[in-house]
Amino acid sequence: MMIPFRKMHGLGNDFVVLDGRAADLGLTPRQAAGIADRHFGIGCDQFIVMEPAPAGSDVFMRIRNPDGSEAGACGNATRCIASLVAEELGKDRVVVRTIAGELPVERLPGGLWRADMGPARLGWRDVPLREACDTLHVPLSLGPVGDPAACSMGNPHATFFVDDLDAIPVREIGPRLETHPIFPDRANIGFAQVTSPDHIRLVIWERGAGLTLACGSGACATIVNAHRRGLTGRRATITMPGGDLVMEWREGDGHVLMTGPVATSFTGQLDPAAFGA
Numbered sequence: 001m002m003i004p005f006r007k008m009h010g011l012g013n014d015f016v017v018l019d020g021r022a023a024d025l026g027l028t029p030r031q032a033a034g035i036a037d038r039h040f041g042i043g044c045d046q047f048i049v050m051e052p053a054p055a056g057s058d059v060f061m062r063i064r065n066p067d068g069s070e071a072g073a074c075g076n077a078t079r080c081i082a083s084l085v086a087e088e089l090g091k092d093r094v095v096v097r098t099i100a101g102e103l104p105v106e107r108l109p110g111g112l113w114r115a116d117m118g119p120a121r122l123g124w125r126d127v128p129l130r131e132a133c134d135t136l137h138v139p140l141s142l143g144p145v146g147d148p149a150a151c152s153m154g155n156p157h158a159t160f161f162v163d164d165l166d167a168i169p170v171r172e173i174g175p176r177l178e179t180h181p182i183f184p185d186r187a188n189i190g191f192a193q194v195t196s197p198d199h200i201r202l203v204i205w206e207r208g209a210g211l212t213l214a215c216g217s218g219a220c221a222t223i224v225n226a227h228r229r230g231l232t233g234r235r236a237t238i239t240m241p242g243g244d245l246v247m248e249w250r251e252g253d254g255h256v257l258m259t260g261p262v263a264t265s266f267t268g269q270l271d272p273a274a275f276g277a
């Protein structure tokens with residue numbers, strides 16, 4: 001049985017998007033992993049399925065990494081899915097629901113979308129961490145990095161602030177930090193170089209996906225952790241290999257606003273049975 005898919009990305013953080021709203025697609029984790037495989041499948045950083053909208057939202061977004069793990073947040077995909085549903089509904093503002101909450105997203109001029117990614121969760125149990133500790137200074141170091149700040153955006157993030165981002169061996173230390181026992185659910189690992197009070201360079205080793213060109217929830221965690229550390233204001237542009245996101249950690253409710261582009265690369269049809277049982 002052939003089913004339609006859409007290949008999308010946000011700053012090169014790419015997704016295969018399927019629509020499971022009319023009927024459960026019945027995909028197995030093995031089929032999802034096969035579709036996400038860059039050699040034997042279509043290839044993507046995350047595998048996204050749209051599911052029926054719970055009350056108070058316009059769509060439910062199910063997020064899986066290529067390793068099959070489910071995630072509670074995906075900022076770049078949130079903008080992409082919002083743009084699809086907004087077009088369908090003829091609206092400029094929609095609500096995307098994930099397992100972590102309701103995310104209002106609005107269309108801005110110039111093809112940009114601003115997502116309210118909800119509040120940053122700052123407690124050690126929120127991240128989560130293995131034991132009680134100050135999430136502003138997590139007792140962890142490896143090679144040239146150490147002393148990260150940690151928070152959750154519905155998924156776990158640790159941010160290492162560095163002086164020279166280009167000197168960090170991300171591919172070597174990223175996977176070791178992702179799976180460090182201090183993170184019982186693993187973690188997305190951000191390496192951030194603050195270049196001014198309103199600009200940060202960021203590279204992310206993503207949980208369950210590895211090195212990506214951009215990470216929306218990672219950018220959210222970075223602006224939060226940078227401001228908590230007194231390194232930036234509440235607003236900053238975050239430059240990742242795939243491009244820029246404009247970020248704000250809003251005063252008052254502590255929600256994180258993320259503004260950036262969306263793109264469709266191509267659409268097609270696929271047969272799930274071709275990717276295993």
Ligand SMILES: N[C@H](CCC[C@H](N)C(=O)O)C(=O)O
Binds near residue numbers: 075209216217
């Ligand atoms: N790898 C992440 C999910 C995708 C996050 C990223 N693509 C984004 O844009 O936020 C995790 O396991 O929590």
